[in-house]
Amino acid sequence: MSMRLDHRPGEVIDRQREFTFTWNGEEYPAYGGDTIISALAACGERIFSRSFKYHRPRGLLTASFLDPGCMVQVDDEPNVRGAHRRVEPGMVVSPQGVWPSLEYDVKSANGAFGRFLSAGFYYKTFIKPRRLWPVYRRMLRRFSAGGTVSASPAQDYFDKRYAHPDVLVAGGGPAGMAAAVAAARAGAQVLLVEEEYELGGYLRWGDEAELAALRALREEVASSPGIEVMPNSVVEGRYDDNWVAVMQRDLSHVEERLVKARAKTLVVAPGLIERPYVFEGNDTPGVILSTAARRLINLYAVKPGERAVVFSANESGDAAAEDLARSGVEVARVVDARRGGDIVRVKGGGKGVRAVECSDGAEIECDLLVTAVGWTAPTSLINMAGDRPVYNERAARFFSSHLPDDVLTCGGIAGDGTLEELIEHARATGGEAARRAAKTARRLRGGIPLESEAPPAEISELPLYEHPALFRGKTHGIVDYSEDVTSKDLVTAEKEGYDSIELVKRYTTVTMGPAQGKLESVNAVAIMAETTGRTIEETGTTVWRPPYSPVTLGALAGRIFEPVRYSPMQPWHEIRGAKPLVAGAWIRPDHYGDPASEVLNVRENVGIIDVTPLGKFDLRGPDVPKLLNHLYVNRWDNLEEGRVRYGVMCLEDGVVFDDGVTGRLGPEWYVMTTTSSGAAGVGEWIDNWLQTAHPGWRIHVTPVTTAYASINVAGPKSRELLLRLTEGVDLSPDAFPYMRVREGRVAGVEGCFMWRLGFTGELSYEVHVPAAYGLHVWETLMQRGADLGVGPFGVEAQRILRLEKGHFIVGQDTDGLTGPYDVGLGRMVKLDKDDFTGKPELAWQSEINGRLQLVGLQPHDGSLVPPEASQIVEGESEIVGRITSSRMSPTLGRSICLGFVAEHLTTPGTKVVVQLPGGERVPASVTPHHAHYDPEGTRQRG
Amino acid sequence: MVERAPVARSPIAPAPPTTIEYGWEISARSSDAELKITDCTPLAKVLVLAPMYGELARALGVPFGRAARDTHGTLVVGSGPGEWLLLAAPGTNQAVGKRVEVVQDEGLVSVFDATHGRALIRITGPRTPDLLAKVCAIDFADEVTPDGAAFRSSVAKLVTDVVRDDSGGARSYLLHCERSSGQYLFDALIDAGDEFGIEVDGFVDPGDRGV
Amino acid sequence: MRAPGAIKSALGAVMSSVGPYDRNGSTNGHKPYRYSAFDLLRHGFSQADWPRAWRRHDPKSSYDVVVVGGGVHGLATAYYLAKNHGITNVAVLDKGYIGSGGSGRNTAIIRSNYLTPEGIRFYDRSVKLYETLSADLNYNAMFAQRGHLTLAHNDSSLRTMRWRAEVNKLEGVDSEVIGPDEIKKLVPFMDTSEDVRYPILGALYHPPGGIIRHDAVVWGYARGADALGVHIHQNTEVTGIDVTGGKVSGVRTKRGDIATPVVVNCTAGWSTLISDMVGVKMPVSTFPLQAAVTEPVRPFLNPVIVSGTLHVYVSQTDRGELVFGASVDPFTSYSMRGSLEFTEGLAGHVLELMPSLAKMRLLRQWSGLCDMTPDFSPIMGVTPVAGFFVDVGWGTYGFKAGPVSGETMAALIATGKMPDLIAPFSLDRFASGSLMGEKGAAAVGH
Amino acid sequence: MILLPCPYCGPRNVSEFRYVGEVSERPDPNETGVEEWRTFLYTRNNPVGWTTETWFHSAGCRQHLIAERHTMTNEVRASRLPEAQLPEGQEERATGGNVAGDGGGAIY
Numbered sequence A: 001m002s003m004r005l006d007h008r009p010g011e012v013i014d015r016q017r018e019f020t021f022t023w024n025g026e027e028y029p030a031y032g033g034d035t036i037i038s039a040l041a042a043c044g045e046r047i048f049s050r051s052f053k054y055h056r057p058r059g060l061l062t063a064s065f066l067d068p069g070c071m072v073q074v075d076d077e078p079n080v081r082g083a084h085r086r087v088e089p090g091m092v093v094s095p096q097g098v099w100p101s102l103e104y105d106v107k108s109a110n111g112a113f114g115r116f117l118s119a120g121f122y123y124k125t126f127i128k129p130r131r132l133w134p135v136y137r138r139m140l141r142r143f144s145a146g147g148t149v150s151a152s153p154a155q156d157y158f159d160k161r162y163a164h165p166d167v168l169v170a171g172g173g174p175a176g177m178a179a180a181v182a183a184a185r186a187g188a189q190v191l192l193v194e195e196e197y198e199l200g201g202y203l204r205w206g207d208e209a210e211l212a213a214l215r216a217l218r219e220e221v222a223s224s225p226g227i228e229v230m231p232n233s234v235v236e237g238r239y240d241d242n243w244v245a246v247m248q249r250d251l252s253h254v255e256e257r258l259v260k261a262r263a264k265t266l267v268v269a270p271g272l273i274e275r276p277y278v279f280e281g282n283d284t285p286g287v288i289l290s291t292a293a294r295r296l297i298n299l300y301a302v303k304p305g306e307r308a309v310v311f312s313a314n315e316s317g318d319a320a321a322e323d324l325a326r327s328g329v330e331v332a333r334v335v336d337a338r339r340g341g342d343i344v345r346v347k348g349g350g351k352g353v354r355a356v357e358c359s360d361g362a363e364i365e366c367d368l369l370v371t372a373v374g375w376t377a378p379t380s381l382i383n384m385a386g387d388r389p390v391y392n393e394r395a396a397r398f399f400s401s402h403l404p405d406d407v408l409t410c411g412g413i414a415g416d417g418t419l420e421e422l423i424e425h426a427r428a429t430g431g432e433a434a435r436r437a438a439k440t441a442r443r444l445r446g447g448i449p450l451e452s453e454a455p456p457a458e459i460s461e462l463p464l465y466e467h468p469a470l471f472r473g474k475t476h477g478i479v480d481y482s483e484d485v486t487s488k489d490l491v492t493a494e495k496e497g498y499d500s501i502e503l504v505k506r507y508t509t510v511t512m513g514p515a516q517g518k519l520e521s522v523n524a525v526a527i528m529a530e531t532t533g534r535t536i537e538e539t540g541t542t543v544w545r546p547p548y549s550p551v552t553l554g555a556l557a558g559r560i561f562e563p564v565r566y567s568p569m570q571p572w573h574e575i576r577g578a579k580p581l582v583a584g585a586w587i588r589p590d591h592y593g594d595p596a597s598e599v600l601n602v603r604e605n606v607g608i609i610d611v612t613p614l615g616k617f618d619l620r621g622p623d624v625p626k627l628l629n630h631l632y633v634n635r636w637d638n639l640e641e642g643r644v645r646y647g648v649m650c651l652e653d654g655v656v657f658d659d660g661v662t663g664r665l666g667p668e669w670y671v672m673t674t675t676s677s678g679a680a681g682v683g684e685w686i687d688n689w690l691q692t693a694h695p696g697w698r699i700h701v702t703p704v705t706t707a708y709a710s711i712n713v714a715g716p717k718s719r720e721l722l723l724r725l726t727e728g729v730d731l732s733p734d735a736f737p738y739m740r741v742r743e744g745r746v747a748g749v750e751g752c753f754m755w756r757l758g759f760t761g762e763l764s765y766e767v768h769v770p771a772a773y774g775l776h777v778w779e780t781l782m783q784r785g786a787d788l789g790v791g792p793f794g795v796e797a798q799r800i801l802r803l804e805k806g807h808f809i810v811g812q813d814t815d816g817l818t819g820p821y822d823v824g825l826g827r828m829v830k831l832d833k834d835d836f837t838g839k840p841e842l843a844w845q846s847e848i849n850g851r852l853q854l855v856g857l858q859p860h861d862g863s864l865v866p867p868e869a870s871q872i873v874e875g876e877s878e879i880v881g882r883i884t885s886s887r888m889s890p891t892l893g894r895s896i897c898l899g900f901v902a903e904h905l906t907t908p909g910t911k912v913v914v915q916l917p918g919g920e921r922v923p924a925s926v927t928p929h930h931a932h933y934d935p936e937g938t939r940q941r942g
Numbered sequence B: 001m002v003e004r005a006p007v008a009r010s011p012i013a014p015a016p017p018t019t020i021e022y023g024w025e026i027s028a029r030s031s032d033a034e035l036k037i038t039d040c041t042p043l044a045k046v047l048v049l050a051p052m053y054g055e056l057a058r059a060l061g062v063p064f065g066r067a068a069r070d071t072h073g074t075l076v077v078g079s080g081p082g083e084w085l086l087l088a089a090p091g092t093n094q095a096v097g098k099r100v101e102v103v104q105d106e107g108l109v110s111v112f113d114a115t116h117g118r119a120l121i122r123i124t125g126p127r128t129p130d131l132l133a134k135v136c137a138i139d140f141a142d143e144v145t146p147d148g149a150a151f152r153s154s155v156a157k158l159v160t161d162v163v164r165d166d167s168g169g170a171r172s173y174l175l176h177c178e179r180s181s182g183q184y185l186f187d188a189l190i191d192a193g194d195e196f197g198i199e200v201d202g203f204v205d206p207g208d209r210g211v
Numbered sequence C: 001m002r003a004p005g006a007i008k009s010a011l012g013a014v015m016s017s018v019g020p021y022d023r024n025g026s027t028n029g030h031k032p033y034r035y036s037a038f039d040l041l042r043h044g045f046s047q048a049d050w051p052r053a054w055r056r057h058d059p060k061s062s063y064d065v066v067v068v069g070g071g072v073h074g075l076a077t078a079y080y081l082a083k084n085h086g087i088t089n090v091a092v093l094d095k096g097y098i099g100s101g102g103s104g105r106n107t108a109i110i111r112s113n114y115l116t117p118e119g120i121r122f123y124d125r126s127v128k129l130y131e132t133l134s135a136d137l138n139y140n141a142m143f144a145q146r147g148h149l150t151l152a153h154n155d156s157s158l159r160t161m162r163w164r165a166e167v168n169k170l171e172g173v174d175s176e177v178i179g180p181d182e183i184k185k186l187v188p189f190m191d192t193s194e195d196v197r198y199p200i201l202g203a204l205y206h207p208p209g210g211i212i213r214h215d216a217v218v219w220g221y222a223r224g225a226d227a228l229g230v231h232i233h234q235n236t237e238v239t240g241i242d243v244t245g246g247k248v249s250g251v252r253t254k255r256g257d258i259a260t261p262v263v264v265n266c267t268a269g270w271s272t273l274i275s276d277m278v279g280v281k282m283p284v285s286t287f288p289l290q291a292a293v294t295e296p297v298r299p300f301l302n303p304v305i306v307s308g309t310l311h312v313y314v315s316q317t318d319r320g321e322l323v324f325g326a327s328v329d330p331f332t333s334y335s336m337r338g339s340l341e342f343t344e345g346l347a348g349h350v351l352e353l354m355p356s357l358a359k360m361r362l363l364r365q366w367s368g369l370c371d372m373t374p375d376f377s378p379i380m381g382v383t384p385v386a387g388f389f390v391d392v393g394w395g396t397y398g399f400k401a402g403p404v405s406g407e408t409m410a411a412l413i414a415t416g417k418m419p420d421l422i423a424p425f426s427l428d429r430f431a432s433g434s435l436m437g438e439k440g441a442a443a444v445g446h
Numbered sequence D: 001m002i003l004l005p006c007p008y009c010g011p012r013n014v015s016e017f018r019y020v021g022e023v024s025e026r027p028d029p030n031e032t033g034v035e036e037w038r039t040f041l042y043t044r045n046n047p048v049g050w051t052t053e054t055w056f057h058s059a060g061c062r063q064h065l066i067a068e069r070h071t072m073t074n075e076v077r078a079s080r081l082p083e084a085q086l087p088e089g090q091e092e093r094a095t096g097g098n099v100a101g102d103g104g105g106a107i108y
Ligand SMILES: Cc1cc2nc3c(=O)[nH]c(=O)nc-3n(C[C@H](O)[C@H](O)[C@H](O)COP(=O)(O)OP(=O)(O)OC[C@H]3O[C@@H](n4cnc5c(N)ncnc54)[C@H](O)[C@@H]3O)c2cc1C
Pocket: C068, C069, C070, C071, C072, C073, C074, C093, C094, C095, C096, C097, C098, C099, C100, C101, C102, C103, C104, C105, C106, C107, C108, C109, C110, C236, C237, C238, C239, C266, C267, C268, C269, C270, C274, C289, C290, C291, C325, C367, C368, C369, C370, C391, C394, C395, C396, C397, C398, C399, C400, C401
C-alpha cells in the first residue's frame, strides 16, 4: 500500500533516484533523500520495533533523530536512528531485539504481565534462594534492549580535528542562520552546525511564506564569507572555557569526525523539541507528534494515515491538521486543548490505532492521532555551561537563568515571536556574539582589551506566548518510550519513598534511555510535581550531561595517537628478528632467539646491547655538584673529572625513586643517566628543583637521551673489540680503569664518549655515539668483532646478567615503599650532607628496624625457578617475604633469585620456605651476597 | 683503520630511491604535489641556552615565540624561554656553534649540537593549516600564528616545536621533535595529510638560501 | 591521638543520659515490610501502593550518633549500629538525595583481590557481606559475580598480578593469573593478538568479583536502617560541628542544630571540609573521577575488565549498556562537570582492547568526587577530637567496602574497641610513617 | 578543557600541563620534626574555592608556574612564574597574558 504523495514544494526526496533496500528480510523501494523510516512508511509499514520491557509494537513518534521506536540494526551497526539515517541502495536493515520476529514477538507476553513488572520490581524479588539468582539474572539479560555488535574488528576510519571559530552556532534553523550571518557580517569566523542534513529547522516543513524565508536565509548564509556550515553534524557538548565538541557526520572519507572547537562565543539555537502527551495507549503505532506529521508530509511526501484525529494546543497542531487535510487525510476531528478539549485514551492493538476516546465521551474511529501539546527546551547545552534552567508557567517550558559571558541563546530556546521577531533577535545575538568573540580573541592572544571597545549590544527580549500546560491526561500512559516507563510507575515510585526527581529517575530509569530526557524529562517532572503537590519549579529537573546525542566510540577515539620511540639501531634489530618488547613508549629487542646463549656469549666472548633508551641528561654549569648532591642520597661534590659514580635517588618520603651513573666529562660538564622508564620523571623533577627551589643555581640541563645511541659492549673480549675501532682513547686498564669516562672517536665517528661499568659483571664499556651514527657504529662492531664471536644481546639476557651479579632493578626489586636501607644501600646514604631530597625520612629510616630486606636467594633444587612474586612463608600462611627476581642462570647452571625477607631471615645460609603458585612449598637459602656470580667483582674491574 | 666512512641516518626511513649526500642517507624522491612532506633531519641543528634578556639574546635578535633568518641564512628560532634553536645547512653545525660562542654574555651560556638528538620535518602547501588542525590544538590562522611564529606544543600527542616558515610564498611549517619519535611524527603527519593528497619529497640542501 | 577507650566513655555517658536501649532496636523502629515474589503478585493484582521504603522526619534536636553523608558508608554504619548494637537513635544527614555522592556514581565493581594481606582480609569480608546482602536487607541489589579480569600489558604489571594472586591465595581468596588464550575464551571480543600497541600478556582472574546495582545497595541499607529506627534526612547539609572541651557536642545544619556526642564523617569527596570543621587535618585530596555508559546492546560481555596500563574499566550491565570508568582526572577539583578528554581517552583505550566496538555509542558521561589518600587506602577510626570519627579516603575504590566499613565502624563506635580489620587504616599511620602497601602495588603496577 | 595561561606561552589547553600540586612550604630538613615533615609530605588544604598550585608546562616551554585556580569552577584567575624567578621589577609581566615579549603573544 503506497502512502507516497505527489510532489510537495519542500520535499527533500529525489524522485529521479529510485532504488531498493532490505528491511526485515524483504525488499523495499526508496527515493534518494528518504530516511529508512520514511521509505518504509511510504510503503505503509507502521511497526519498526518492540518496546524494551513489555515488547509492545512501536512505530513512528517524532520522525526525527530522537524517535524512540525507530532504532534499527543496519548491517553490523546497532541502534541506528532509522528516522534520521538516509537509506542507501542495498542497505540491509533489520529490527532489533525481537524474537522470533517483529510481527510475532513471544516476549510481548510480557505485556500481559505488565502489571507485575512495575518499576523496580526486580529489587523486590529473586532475593531467595540466593543460588537461583544467577539463573534469574541470565533470564533478565535476555530482555535487554538494543541491537547487536559483532566481534569482527571494524575497519571504519574515524578522525578528529580542532577548530577555533570566533562564533560557533549550535542549530541551523532560522535563528541559527540569522545569528551566523550577523556574526559573520561583524567580522567573525563562524561555524554553523546543524544536526539535520540541511539548514532550515522548522521552516523546511513550513508553508510557502516559510519556504520563501528559508530560501532567503540560505542564500544569505551561502553568500556570507566567513561561515563554515556543517550539516548533519551535532554540537555534542560544551565543556569548561567553551571547549565545544561537534560530531561531523557528513564526510565522504571518514565515518565520523570529532571537531574540538575552542569557541570564543557559543550561540545556542537548537529550537524546541515537541513533547509527547501522556495518556493510555500513547505508544500505539499511529500516535504521532504534529512535527512528525508535518515532516512526513512536507519533507518526504508520505501520508501518515488515512483518517486522523488531531489534538492541538498550538499552531503546530493547527498547521499539521491543515497539512493532513491538504494531503488527502481525512481529519475526523480536531480536539482543541485551548478550548478545554482533551483525549482520554487510544484504543488499538498490534496493528496500531483503532479509535480515540475524547474527554467528552466521543469515541472516534481513526488510524492516526496527531498530538501538539507543547515544547521542551533543549537546555542540555546551556546546562553543561553551568546554567540551571527555570520553569516559566506562562510559556510552560524551561528557560536559561544565568549564562556565562561566552554563551548566548536565540530562537525558540530564548522565547517566542513571529519569524521576523525571532530573526531580528537572532541577528542582534549574532552581532553581540561577534563582539564578545573579538574581545576574547585579544585576551587569548595576550593583548589587553581595548578601552574604546564597542559597548554591549542591547538585545531586546523575545516575547513569551501563553501556552497551556499539558503533560498528562486523565489516564496513565508511557512517559519514557525507550525505557518503557509509565506515569503509573512514577507515581508508585514516589509513594514508595523515591520522592525526588533524581531518585525517581534512578528507581524507574525514566530519562535514562537513548533520548536522555529530551522527550521525557519535562513530562516526568510534571508528573512528579502532580503526585507530590509541589510545583514544577520546586521539583526541578535532572542533570543534563554530554553528549547531546549518543556518539560512536570510534569518533571519540579518532585516530589513535600513541607516540612510539625507536633507537637508531631498530632497523638492524628488525632484520635480525629480535623479539620486540614494549617498554613504555619504547620498543626494544627482548632477545634474538636464545637469551641463555646471549648470556653465555657475554661471559665468554663479547656481546653488544642497545641501551639507547637509558635516560641521559647533559648537565652544565658551575653548580652541577650542588644539584647532584641534592638529588642523590650519596655524595657528589668530590667526583673528579674523568670519573663516573653510581647513585640512588629518593623522593621526599624516602622511597627509592631512580638510580643510575653520572660521569664528569669536563670541569663543568656532566652526563647523568637514569633508568629508561624513569627518565621523564627525573627530568621534570630536576626542572622542578631548579625552577622553583633553586633558581639561582647556574646550571643548564638538557635531555639528551636520544642525542646519543648507547651501546654496551660487554665481555672479556670487549676491550679487544673496541681497540680495533677506537681512536683517541687509551683503552689500557691503567689508563682507562673501572668507573672512568673517556671521550674519543669510535668507528670513525667524532664526539663519542664511553664509560666503564659493571652492570653485567664483565669487563664492559658503555659507548655513547651521536645518534645518527648509531647504526653505523653498531654494524661496524658486529663486523669487526666477528672473529671474536661478538653477538647482540637483548633485554632478557641483560636481566639475567644483572641478576647473576645481584643488581636490583628499581620498580621490580623495589616497590612504592622501599627505602635504600631495605635494599642494602644504607651505606650510600650520606646523612651528613647539608640537604638532599628525602633527608629527614632517611635519617629516621636509618634508625628503624623490622622492615623487609632484599637478599640473594637460591632454591635448594637448582633446577627449579620459582616464578617471580612467589611468596616466602612461615607456618600456615604467614607471609615473611617474596621473590622479586628469579631466573635460571646459564652461567651457574642453577636457579638464582633476589627477594625480600623478614629481618630475622636475613643471615646468610638461613633456610626459607617458598610457596610456588601451584601451592607447593620448596626450600631456598639466603646467600651471603646479592651477587650470585663473582661477588668480588674481579671480572668487571679487569 | 676504519674502512667505511660513517653514514649518518635520520630516524625517519627515507622513501626510496635513496642516496647518500652530505654524509646522510636521504630520499632522492621528488614530488610536485600541492602538499609535500620532507625529512629535513640532515640540517644542522644547534641549541643555545642563555639568559632570556642578555647580550646573546640581543645578538640572536629573536625572542621566544618568533623565528627569523640571520645574515648567514641560518633560521634562528626562539624556541623557549632562554632557549634558541638554530637551523642551518647540513654539516655547518660547528661553524654555527662557533658564531654563537664568540658572543660575550654575563650569564651561563651552553651551546649544543642537537643535530643528532632531534628530527626535523617540513610540510609545505596551502592546506598545511588543515593538516595541522587535525593533530595540533593551536590556531593556525594568520592573525594568530603568522609567518615567523614559533611555539612548542603537542602535535599528535608528541611535544614538538612548530615554526611557521613560509617558503617562496607557499605556506610551510617546520616540525622539530625528539629524535626517537621522528618516524612516529612523520607517519602521523602523512596519515593526517592523506585526505589532502600529501606526498613525500626528498631532501635537498637549501644552499645559499640557508635553511 | 586519643585512645579509642575515651570514645567509649563519651558515648557511654550519652547513652545513659538517653536511657537504656531496647536491644532489638524496636523502640522507635517500625515493622519492616517484607518484599517477596508473592507480594509482587499480590500488588500486581490489587495495584495497591507499596509502603515507603524509608520515611521522612523532621530532624530531632538530638541524636546519639549523627552520621554525615548518606552514601553507602554512612547508611551502612547507621544500619549496623542499629542492627548489631541496638543503637537506633541515629540520624544520617545528606546535603542532597541519598546516594548523590560517589555511591550513586560509581562503576559498581566489587572485588577483594587487593595486594596486602590487610587489604585482602578487609575487602574479603565485604564481599562476603555483599553475597548475603540482598537476603539480609530483603532488597535485591543484584550482585552479579561474573568474574573480574585485570589485564597485564607488560612484564611489570604481570609480575604485580602474580604477586597479588599469590598473596590472595594465601589469604584464601580466589585469584589466578591466566594467559591470553583463557582471556579470549572468557571475552571473545578481546583483541589478544601480539602485534598491537599494548599486547595483552595475561590477566589476574578473580571469579568472585563482579558488579552490583549500586543504587539498590544504598536504598536497601536506607530501608533496612529506617526499619530499625534510624532517621534519614535528605537535603540537610551540615554547615558546622560544635566541639566543647575537645569533645563533639553537636552539628549545625541548614535545617537546624542537632546535639550529639558522636559525629561520623562519611562524606568521601567532601570529607576534608567536614574534618576542617573540627580542625582535624587529613591527608586527603579531592579528585574528580569520571564514568560513562553506552547505549544498550545485546549482552556479549560477561566478566568485568580492568586495564591499569590503559586506565580503563569496562563491564556490561544486565540492561545491556557498557559501563566505563577510568583513572582520576589529572588535577584536583570539586567540579563534577566532566571533560571531553575523558571520553576521548576512554574510547581510544576501549577500542584498543575491543576494536569491534567502534560503532557502539556513548550515551552519557558523568563525574564523581574521590577522596584520594597518599597510600591508596582509607582512613578509618578515631581522631584527636573525641566523638569525631572518620570513615573516609575511599578514593576510587570505596563502594565495595561499604558493608564491612559500616560493620566495623559501628562496632568501633558502639564498643570503643578498634576492630582488627580496620586497625591498619587509622589516621595516625601518616604521622608514624606506616603507610599501607597498596601504594606499593600502585607504584609498580599502576 | 580549561585554558591555563602560561606566563611564557599564553593561554594553552590544560592537557599541555602537568599538575604538580598545591604550593606548600618545604620545612628546613635539618630542623624539621616528624610531625611537621609528614604534614608537609601528605596533608593538603584541599579547599573549595581559590587555591594556589604549581603546574609544569610539559608540552610547552617546560617551565613551572604558579596558578590560582578555583576548585569549583576551575577558573584560573592568575598565573606567574615561581616567585624566585621573577626578574626584578617585572612582576606585572608575569601575570597571565602576554609575557613572552613581542613574540610570545603570537602563540596561543
Ligand atoms: C566514577 C566513579 C567510579 C567508581 N567506581 C568504583 C568501583 O567500581 N568500585 C568501588 O568500590 N568504588 C568505586 N568508586 C568509589 C566509590 O564510589 C566511593 O568510594 C564510595 O561510593 C564512597 O561512599 P561513601 O558513602 O563514603 O561516600 P559518598 O557516596 O560519596 O557519600 C558522601 C555523601 O556525603 C554527602 N555530604 C557531603 N558533604 C555534606 C555535608 N556538608 N552535609 C551533609 N552531607 C554531605 C554527599 O552529598 C554524599 O551523598 C567510584 C567512584 C567514582 C566517582
